[in-house]
Amino acid sequence: MTAPRAVGVRTPYPAIPARVRTWVDGCLGSPVVGWEEQIGGFSPGCATRVVTADGTRAFVKAVGSELNADTPTLFRREIEVLGLIGADRLWATLRASYDADGWVALLLEDIEGGHPDLSDDAQMEQLLVAAEALGEQLSRVVLPSGQRAQEFAHPGLIDVRASFTRWLGAFEHLDEIPTELLPPLVRDRADHCRSLVAGLLEERDYRLTHWDIRNDNLLRRADGSLVFVDWGAAGVGPAWVDPLLARLERVDTPWFDLSVRRSPLLVAAGEQQVTGWLIGLGCYLAWRSTFAADPSLPTLNEFRRTEARRFLAGAVRRLDADLGG
Template structure:
């Protein structure tokens, strides 16, 4: 079975402040009698499946600024996005949200299922089909400008800046020497696409730990904390990163209409920019209560930049 690539150190539900737990039980209308902690993702807060005395089930995620100063903002974004998206079988429905200024919590539908196995061709195909379907549905549910969304154009610009400045990056940054002078001009490719319209709402964090497969086979997309405005090709590309270190990735890219429309050069430029940015961040980032994040950055960077080398014959 494919395991989550991102696994953090999480707070147990019992350690969440009493006020938050009281809100959970008041909202669900029954006391919590059983919990099942989840491990995927990097948040230091809790991620817990709950069962109440009356049989009600829900999923709760909660975090406080004392655990990490940035994560509450991600939870606030997710609450806003899910509240405006409404209900659909492709994502877990928001039941309620809590925000006292310090702690933020979300109660969402508890989806019966497990992470899909990307090593199973049928399950992998269901994920890729689900990603394309998700894009079509989101294009019909545009969100108002008041909803906080990331801007993929800015992200691409940041990755371009990283590529352009690799020659001055610390020697300890784990990037290959041949990439340090951006020999293929990928920074310019990224800047070109960063300037293009970003009309669509996208998930922008499609990894196996943010996917659930229902017993009936349908895929559900969870964890919307980095939802963004971006291009149609973004989520199909991210979904394929689970196997970016295999030749399968290159073949699969050619089978995606959205990725074929923008061309192979952009795909390689994104891998180079994303991988280089993670590598550069690995030697300068300060991560509060996220002890596994930097190892994750280094591993993901290695996988992406290895794919760049494979795709360019380096």
């Protein structure tokens, strides 16, 4: 198993409010007598596998606004999305949810297994297949408005077009990005790079997307099947986004470019959209890493810097090939 790419500082289960733990006991019909904290992700709340006196197992994630003002919104989004998509082996089933007095909690099916090792070719291939299957499932989701997710936004979900607009806005701040984070080719070809990012706004094939696929948001069962977890970033976006995210573990290697050409959705999107996505998010993360970190998310800026380097390295490799370098 590989270590999670994103690791924050979490609150242990015994430290969450007694009223939330009482709710968990009531939902499970037996008091929790054992727990195991999990790592991965940035939420300062708990992420805990629990077992009750009668042997029932479940997964609990809970956060309060006093820990971080924004994270409860992510949890509410996850509750909404899991309610929309129902049950499937591709994700953990939502058993119950809690939202009172500033605390939001989810009680989920406990998936036995750990994070996949995406340096292993076989496990990476499993992820690519699973991401295609996930896309098929999400393409069928009908939003509460009665419209399929062809619209650009939906209340409560991430507006991916707005994200692309923010990425484009980062080009107004390139001079604020440390030189060690912004490759010379991107700086020297800023107008060309900006046009590639602007091209993302021309997308029209939108649907529900997970929008946060990385190794710490995946679990691998004993039978090898993969489960997509943490739906707090779910949004309405291009159909090719999740297949792209599934490949990002290797974005800084030539494998990534070869694999992109194996995905029908990414081929249909075009090489420039993929490069524009890498440039846009890479520059945005590099710029955001210069902001003061939220004290409740002490590892976030280092994650931003690490991911910015990886995404921009992949973009530069692709730009070099396009420019005949």
